[in-house]
Amino acid sequence: MTKQSVHIVWYKRDLRIKDHGPLHKAAESGLPVLPLYIVEPMLIHAPTFDPSHWTFIRQCLIELRESLAQLGQPLVVRMGDAVPVLHSLAEEFEVKQIWAHEETTDLLSFKRDDEVRVWAKSQAIPFDEMPKNGIVRGLSLDRREAWKSIREDRMHKWPWPTPEEIRPIVGQTAQGLGDIPDHDELGIMRNERELQPAGEKAAEKMLQGFLLWRGGEYIQKEASPLTAPAASSRISPHLAYGTLSMRTAVQEVRTQLKNFKHMPPQEKRQRGRHWVGSLRLFGTRLTLRDETMQQLEWDPKMEIANQLSGFDGLRPIGADGWPAALLEAWQSGRTGFPMVDASMRFLNHSGWLNYRMRAMLVSFAAHDLWLDWRGFAPHLSRVFVDFEPAVHYPQLQMLSGTAVKRGMRWFDPIAEAKRQDPQGEFIRRWLPELAGVPKSFIHQPELMSAEQQAKSGCIIGRDYPAPLVDHAEAIAKAKTQVGLIRSPKVRAQDSGLELPGN
Template sequence: MTQLQFPAPDALSFVPLEEIKSAEHGDFIFTPEQLPVSVPCSLPEVHQPQAGGRSAGLAVMNDFLNQRGEYYRGSISSPLTAENGCSRLSPYLALGCIGMRELVQAVRNRRRTAEGRWKASLSAFESRLWWHCHFIQKLEDQPDMEVHNLHPLTEQLDRPFDEEKFEAWKTGNTGWPMVDASMRYLIANGWVNFRMRAMLISIASYPLALPWQPVSRYLASLFTDYEPGIHYPQVQMQAGTTGINIPRMYNPILQAQRLDAKGLFVRRWIPELQQVSDQWIFEPWLMPRTIQESARCILNKDYPAPLVDFSAATRKARADLKAVRDSDFFATAQSIGEKHGSRKRSSSRRMTGKKKARDAGQMTLF
């Protein structure tokens, strides 16, 4: 990261297709006539994506480092503040509009003169650039985590694919307002902050008990900043299939109360709930019928009831996890931690057994 940056080329030149030959036999690999006319690709339509290109990326970077970034450290969790408080540089890094070395050096230059909140926020941001590279390395080391559970014993978890639940989750109709608002925001913008991404995966994996693979593919199709090296390790972490991370079962009611206390985010993205009072906004299924009528939000007509009982479903999820955690589970988890865990804390090498397997995963959490 400290080395000189490569200069951006003024123009790119490409080798003519007719000159591309097999290095082994000297034959043409293919002719222009053999190329497909079109490649089928069906992706959801994102209504308000970020503008692409290097110029746009540089403008976003400069704006973050000189204007928006001061409150980064305290504004990245709530979807209300994250839209402006996060760097919003992930798409430009993922697609190569901005280089990691370029960004790291710009951050460090800015840190030299930073004071107060700026100093703390830029330090926190740079630490996440380290994590960015750490997670990409995980997929480089084990590419099959795109399709297979990192910990093989988690294949035993009871997570059959349920089309009805999956469709409700992917369209923002689970009945949990914070979950649905986050999904609808993502569909509209092609981006949502990390905490909400983690919650979406957690909800799909634990109370809805969906397999993570279709969940992963759908989210990948929505994320403008889709980066495989970040995506698959994070999906598996939040789905509880790594074996080295403490399961995070996000409670959508508590997340809403903490991160959207007045229901502003929920009401903005779920118009069905706009007239529901603060008392019921995060648990509309508890409204008496008379209140539903006055709020013009009839349960299962205007807005769905939750797909499952959250408490009962998460109890079952914990029981399922506990059932696979035998001695073999922790022995395998230890080897996974040694391969994929952070090397930041040397004290981890002195840990043994369950504690070592458990704590090795904690080092990889943001």
């Protein structure tokens, strides 16, 4: 029997139908399109994986299957490693071409993509990987000056039109499509985290809601964990799983800013006086995302190795001498620093935290607790629903002081608490054991006398821990150690991985 000719669109972290180059190209071929998602054991068993990631991805896949069905061919789902799955499809169909996006993610995925390239070549199947976001593959370091203009060019281009229809595979049964497995089928525990909605429609709603209503005070409210959840865009998981394209976000924000110029004064007033500044800052952050990701594209080992090797062995990592109790206290929000603990518990619950508080958590782990980022990175990857390796690892290294880029950056968790949550509202919400602590002690409850502790119903050391470290002492020590390593000698080691103008 002759095999049916198809084009495969291999979905990975690009779970959408809008502005999707591979889908557009495959549909344009006029042949039946097989849109494919592979549930890879490598993803499910990675130390960075959390069942809540699957909750989010699964919701995206259910919606994507429906959207593709409306175009003509529902999503096909297979479980297994990428090469054997593609190989078995190539036995069933005559695969004319495989389309996918370039992925800048973790080392496992880079390796998987390499293996698929080798396999596709061995089968003489063209495998076309199209650029995603503003990351430029193959850009040599001596041409890094060109990065900004290449990205800008991409952001200006028209989004790929969504095909009006895609030609379906003939004779495919519902069973042939494959199940979108739930947690039980994958053998993973479902957890009760309160995540934001997933899928392409939710992404669009989130972006529009931010640009038209919520974002007007972003510039003022994004730093405090009290106000940031509503005032920030919350599009990070959508960019991470590709339910929204970077180009769509960039073009939407630019259109809004352009429209603003021609708005009647009354409408302008309604937007608020911080609206323009807020949207501009948001646009800058989108660029920063691509800039950060480009660092990992150039140096994928950032996921596992200090960029500045002088830091190797400085902080404990692994079994020997690894202060497990400190890590456990930090992960569970029991360090004795209310802002650190409330931020961690909020993050553990919701999968999201604003940038400033993420940075404070990392600064605390790296400098106050003196932990190696490789030891605490997996916890953050698991709890972030927007886990994006190429943003995550460069940020961890930058904040730990181990990256080429920038010097040591540290936060004072007490000053931060007073600035971002002066009344202690956020702290009380996420640390119920501090609910009865008076405002004057909410940022440092250990300063209460024994009598005050009894009266507030919070005994330090019993209901809430005493601070694990002396912050001033710990930072002074960290500054000396980090300073010694980030000396001019280290700068000489600068491998030039930095983008210009950062």
